[in-house]
Amino acid sequence: MKKILEKVKKRSYSSILTFVFSAAIYTLLVYDFLFVFNIIGENKLLLIFPILIIYIILIFNAFQIPLWGLLIREDKISFFSHLKKALKLFKNNFIFTFFGSLVIFILSIVLVFSRVGALIFLNSSISILILVATDFILKEGDNK
Secondary structure, rough: OOOHHHHHHHHHHHHHHHHHHHHHHHHHHHHHHHHHHHOOOOOHHHHHHHHHHHHHHHHHHHHHHHHHHHHHHHOOOOOHHEEEEEHHHHHHHHHHHHHHHHHHHHHHHHHHHOOHHHHHHHHHHHHHHHHHHHHHHHHHHHOO
């Protein structure tokens, strides 16, 4: 029991830092989206800026797949090492992580608008998808 509590304590710091980092980035991006969307007014040409911010949000979602997966798989490295390694894996496997994040996003929307019992499935299915995607990315990196 003591070993389990030590692992929880060791991983909780990185998890909390990752959650705060992600929440701050998402808050900033959503605020930017709302701010730019309110400024547009009658000029439809400026509509490209909120669309670009949505693409940045989607790319940050794709970055989250290797980040959270590495946080679960590797506990011996620091928070900033997790960020660097996740960024490297994200850049090397951009297409896979981007489409994986789109699948997770669509699955989340479908499950949120379903019944209440689907919320339990939502959490476990997204976790499984992230772990499988991270394992695939790590195996791809070992084969190169």
